Amino acid sequence: ALRVAEVEKGKTPEDFQQVYNAIAKKIIDDDEYDNYIGYGPVLVRLSWHSAGTFDKNDNSGGSYGGTYRFPKETNDPSNKGLQNAKAFLEPIYEQFPWISHGDLYTLGGVTALQEMQGPKVPWRPGRVDLPESATPENGRLPDAENGADYVRNFFKRFGFTDQEVVALIGAHALGKTHMANSGYEGPWGAATNTFSNEFFVNLLNEQWKKEKTEAGNSQYNSPSGFMMMPTDFALKEDNTYLKYVKKYAENQDVFFEDFKNAYKKLLENGIEFPEGTPTIVFKTLDEQEQ
Ligand code: HEM
């Protein structure tokens, strides 16, 4: 079914900047989360998972309907740990009850990314909440215990190129994996809440050892405490992906530009935005100080 955006009645870009500011201030206030990594990374992951159920073959799933709010999707094993991001956003929704859940989940990721020194991601409002019946079935999100062929095939459902896939997975510069959530653990100490191209730099420069986790998963560990999941490591094993890994390791600006474009495409996949829908480039808190 076609998803046509309808901007929340009477709301202007300034109204959405107020939501951005409330999320950004709460990220600063709730800084102790996950051993002081903060909520930035898990908010980015929620935005990706809310959009990552999209299937271009029947235009089902995706960020539009905000169906992550329903138990079937919240409790998808692939979404373990995202309850923390959902709880973080609940008071924001209470403060701005006019916003759709699809807009809230995607705006949460854009806010977190920009406040973590990431690129400015142009964002458009107008996702409209769909009923529980529109909730996609579990199992549409990717499984990390796989190689390059799986990754390439998985992202065909979104219409992404190899370059867009590599750029998007660069979000794994943020935060960490948690044994209780996914059966992977780490990185230790080195987890970050600042967006950069370090995922690609680490992937190319660290010495990796393949080990089994206590959950029986494979993960690659480096002496300096970094880790990669099999689907991360696949990006350097595949010659086409490797070309982009090198490009991004060498030039952070190119990575930021490509990530911005791929992330916007991910968050807007399957949605038709009518003429006149505003495109908003939010100011960071720092830019509003003066
Ligand atoms: C092959 C594709 C992908 C796979 C298999 C994958 C898998 C995972 C897994 C298993 C975790 C650990 C979750 C936990 O234990 O808490 C994780 C974390 C994360 N993922 Fe991905 N992911 C993929 C693509 C992406 C994309 C496209 C984005 C965003 C654009 C993203 C953003 C994140 C972030 C920010 C975290 C850290 C969350 C935190 O620190 O709580 N991932 N991913």
Ligand SMILES: CC(=O)Cn1cnc2ccccc21
């Ligand atoms: C910083 C780094 O490359 C560690 N890392 C590698 N893969 C990751 C997936 C999610 C979060 C962090 C991850």
